[in-house]
Amino acid sequence: MAFRFPLATVLRYRDSMEKREELALKRVLMEIARARLQIEQLSRQIARAQQAVEKTLEQPVSAAHLQSMVAEIDALIDRKKALIESLAALERRRRLQMQAYQAAHRDRKMLSEMADRQRDSYEQERARREQKFVDDIFAARAQRGN
DSSP states (O other), rough: OOOTTTHHHHHHHHHHHHHHHHHHHHHHHHHHHHHHHHHHHHHHHHHHHHHHHHHHHHHHHOOOHHHHHHHHHHHHHHHHHHHHHHHHHHHHHHHHHHHHHHHHHHHHHHHHHHHHHHHHHHHHHHHHHHHHHHHHHHHHHHHHHH
């Protein structure tokens, strides 16, 4: 008779929950990385736009053209601020998701360890039974030989 863990169904469920929480955590981490990359790109765009304004100011320029350049910089800054705010929200989501993943991991690990202990106990008991069977055979042969 093979080992059968009575809570195998629960263990499979906990394993799938852990994987689901881990996947959700990875998605949040990818969103954070994407937001940080966009913030860096916007910072570079802002710096380039500011340099362009400074270079343009060295020459005679119309007020409308200067105003459009400044408006573009303001729009970039607004997008960057919005991304920084969304990054803060994403960090909060990451913390919550990390807690959910750690809880799911703990629950699954507890059941896995329980299954391992029960499997070890089963294997030891089976080895004892097999050894007793072999010992009984030798004892029976020894008695017949006398």
